[in-house]
Amino acid sequence: MQVKEYKPLIVAFCCNWCSYAGADLAGNNRLSYPADVKIIRVPCSCRVNPMFILRAFQRGADGVIICGCHPGDCHYTSGNYYTRRRMAALFSMLDFLGIEKERTRVEWVSAAEGAKFAATMNEFAETVASLGENKRLEDLRCKR
Amino acid sequence: MQKITKDQLVEKTVALLSDGTVSAVLGWSRGEFDYDITPAVFKTAEDLKENFVWNDFCGANFSKYLVAQTGKVEGKILVFLKPCDTYSFNQLLTEHRFDREKVYAVGIPCEGMADIAKVKEIVGDGIVSIEADGENLKVSTLYEDAPALVNAKDVMAERCVNCKSKKHVAYDELMGDDGEVIESNRFDEVARLEAMTPDERFAFWQNELSRCIRCNACRDACPACTCEKCVFDNPASSVENKAPANSFEEKMFHIIRAFHVAGRCTDCGECSRVCPQNIPLHLLNRKFIKDINEFYGEYQAGAEVGSRAPLVDYTTEDLEPGEVFDRGDKDA
Numbered sequence: 001m002q003v004k005e006y007k008p009l010i011v012a013f014c015c016n017w018c019s020y021a022g023a024d025l026a027g028n029n030r031l032s033y034p035a036d037v038k039i040i041r042v043p044c045s046c047r048v049n050p051m052f053i054l055r056a057f058q059r060g061a062d063g064v065i066i067c068g069c070h071p072g073d074c075h076y077t078s079g080n081y082y083t084r085r086r087m088a089a090l091f092s093m094l095d096f097l098g099i100e101k102e103r104t105r106v107e108w109v110s111a112a113e114g115a116k117f118a119a120t121m122n123e124f125a126e127t128v129a130s131l132g133e134n135k136r137l138e139d140l141r142c143k144r
Numbered sequence: 145m146q147k148i149t150k151d152q153l154v155e156k157t158v159a160l161l162s163d164g165t166v167s168a169v170l171g172w173s174r175g176e177f178d179y180d181i182t183p184a185v186f187k188t189a190e191d192l193k194e195n196f197v198w199n200d201f202c203g204a205n206f207s208k209y210l211v212a213q214t215g216k217v218e219g220k221i222l223v224f225l226k227p228c229d230t231y232s233f234n235q236l237l238t239e240h241r242f243d244r245e246k247v248y249a250v251g252i253p254c255e256g257m258a259d260i261a262k263v264k265e266i267v268g269d270g271i272v273s274i275e276a277d278g279e280n281l282k283v284s285t286l287y288e289d290a291p292a293l294v295n296a297k298d299v300m301a302e303r304c305v306n307c308k309s310k311k312h313v314a315y316d317e318l319m320g321d322d323g324e325v326i327e328s329n330r331f332d333e334v335a336r337l338e339a340m341t342p343d344e345r346f347a348f349w350q351n352e353l354s355r356c357i358r359c360n361a362c363r364d365a366c367p368a369c370t371c372e373k374c375v376f377d378n379p380a381s382s383v384e385n386k387a388p389a390n391s392f393e394e395k396m397f398h399i400i401r402a403f404h405v406a407g408r409c410t411d412c413g414e415c416s417r418v419c420p421q422n423i424p425l426h427l428l429n430r431k432f433i434k435d436i437n438e439f440y441g442e443y444q445a446g447a448e449v450g451s452r453a454p455l456v457d458y459t460t461e462d463l464e465p466g467e468v469f470d471r472g473d474k475d476a
Contacts, residue, residue: 050403051375054396071460081458085440087465089406089455092435093399093428095469096337098346106465136346139392 008062008128010037012121013052015045017075018110019067025114033121037065044068045106046079050090053104057137063103063128067117070108080108099136102127146255146276148320150198153224156250156319157196158189160222166248167219170209172202178274179260183209185221199276200258200296205414207232208367214246221247226254227323228307230314231410231446232367237314238449239408241370251315253323256296256304261422263299267292303413303426306330313447330411331434334427353394355421358387362415362425368405368445375400402428407436407455410446439463 014020020041026033042048045068053064066087068080087106095101105124109117153171160166169192173184179201186192206223210233213221225233230251237244263283264271270286277293284291308330310323337345363369363376376397377384388394402409402425411433415425436443440454440462 051396051400054399058392058396078458081460081462082456084462084465085455085458088439088463088468089432089435090399090403091465092468093402093431095342096334096345096428096431097349097395097399098342098344100342101469104465137392137395139390141390 006129006133007036008125008133009060010034010063010065010121010125010128011056011061012037012039013042013045013048013064013066014039014109015047015068015075015080016041016043018069018073018108019045019117021111022067022109022113022117025111026118027114029114031114031118033118034125036125037121044074044076044079045083046076046086048083048087050086053090054137057103057134058139059142060134060138062131062134063105063124065105065107065120065124067107067109067120070110073110100131102131103134146198146200147253148198150196152319153198153252154192154196157186157192157222160248161189161192165220166222168213168217169222170206170213171224172197172204177271179258179263179271185213185217199274200281201260201274203257203301203414203417205229205232205365205367205412207236208365208370210242210247211236211370214242217246219246223247223249224252225249225312225315226252227310227312228254228303228410228412229367230312231309231444232412233314233446234449235408235410235446236367236370238446238451239370248317249315251312251318251322253310253320254304256300256307257417258296258299259301259417262301263294266294266299301413301417302424303411303416306332308411308444314449331430333424334430334434337427337431349395350391352423353398354391355423356388356394356397357421358383358385358393358397359420360385361418361420363401365414365418366401366405366409367412367414368408368410369401371404375404398425398428401425402432405429406432407443407453408445409433410444435468439468 014023023039045066048066056064068083071080074080091104107120157169169186171186172181173195174197175182181201183204207229267283267285273284275282280293280295282291283294306328307326308328309325311325312322383393409429413426419425436454443454
């Protein structure tokens with residue numbers, strides 16, 4: 001019998017202006033980060049609707065990370081300030097429902113921080129891998 | 145046991161209807177049973193005298209009905225507002241959901257409403273009639289000859305036990321005396337859950353939410369949920385108008401429902417009142433209120449018209465989402 005090796009699937013919502021460019025820089029600099037991180041580009045971190053995060057978990061993500069510009073540097077002036085409030089409330093609620101708090105995270109990564117992007121993803125992937133599969137927000141119908 | 149009587153309310157409304165101040169009245173009428181009270185629009189004095197009801201089961205918050213009814217009525221519509229309803233009333237005004245000029249708001253005192261589930265726990269099923277009798281409720285059932293006396297305090301709805309305010313924050317006219325904002329213990333239950341381990345919390349919510357039949361009553365009754373197109377009515381969402389297929393869909397619905405009213409929820413408790421499965425939905429809302437109070441300072445939605453809800457506001461010094469868990473970590 002073959003046991004399928006567990007690899008965490010991580011969804012990273014990256015803002016177009018900072019974090020996506022940061023990911024690009026990480027690539028240009030040949031910094032490695034896990035291939036299990038799937039990047040979804042969003043115009044701004046505040047574009048991320050709580051439903052996106054839940055949907056990502058439903059479709060098999062084991063961790064969701066939202067990356068945006070540093071507070072004060074938002075391309076749209078204030079988008080990431082809203083993200084910060086919303087996600088603080090949402091993460092606290094997920095924790096209230098007993099869902100592991102380590103599975104969700106918000107990080108601020110600027111376009112110049114390719115190294116930070118790679119380091120953040122490595123560290124986050126490790127944390128999520130140590131938690132194992134996402135069981136509490138899974139949808140069996142979506143299992144491959 | 146309510147201080148104000150039905151006759152006083154009917155007398156007041158008939159007077160206002162006949163002198164033309166208002167052309168319709170938003171009030172309560174009897175449904176199938178004495179405890180099954182339905183909101184109704186009255187347009188004539190005869191109708192009012194015959195069908196108007198005011199008892200310990202008139203819990204419905206009428207604020208939301210104004211959104212639809214103010215557009216349907218020529219002239220003003222009279223609405224009865226209990227103290228907790230006035231907060232929702234203000235919140236809806238803040239969001240420009242109805243025209244204040246078309247409403248004549250009458251503030252009425254409330255001594256707390258009864259929860260029929262608690263009455264049934266004491267006297268059992270087969271209730272044929274419930275009458276107020278001083279401090280007690282006189283409950284007649286099919287199976288007992290003598291009516292059972294139940295103290296109204298013992299069957300008070302959870303939201304009223306932890307009533308946050310007896311003060312009316314909006315009205316055109318007040319009947320009876322105005323009360324005060326109360327230092328309630330409404331966050332105790334949330335704090336108790338927070339003190340549990342994540343596994344215990346997960347088990348608790350799994351158990352509660354698994355009863356959800358997705359009747360959408362919590363959404364439909366909620367005065368903060370007034371979107372004309374709801375995300376849960378989106379045919380492409382795969383969760384439209386159907387029972388949750390699995391525990392994920394249950395959680396998704398309830399997380400999103402609570403999130404969408406976070407910062408705007410006045411904690412009126414309608415969601416829990418209308419839930420046919422008795423899921424403590426208000427706990428989810430209170431968790432958001434408690435968090436918002438702790439993170440961004442005390443805020444009571446609806447306390448004043450025009451205040452900015454915390455989640456559509458920000459400061460440059462807000463705490464980071466990761467720091468949420470660093471406040472005396474209970475799980476570590």
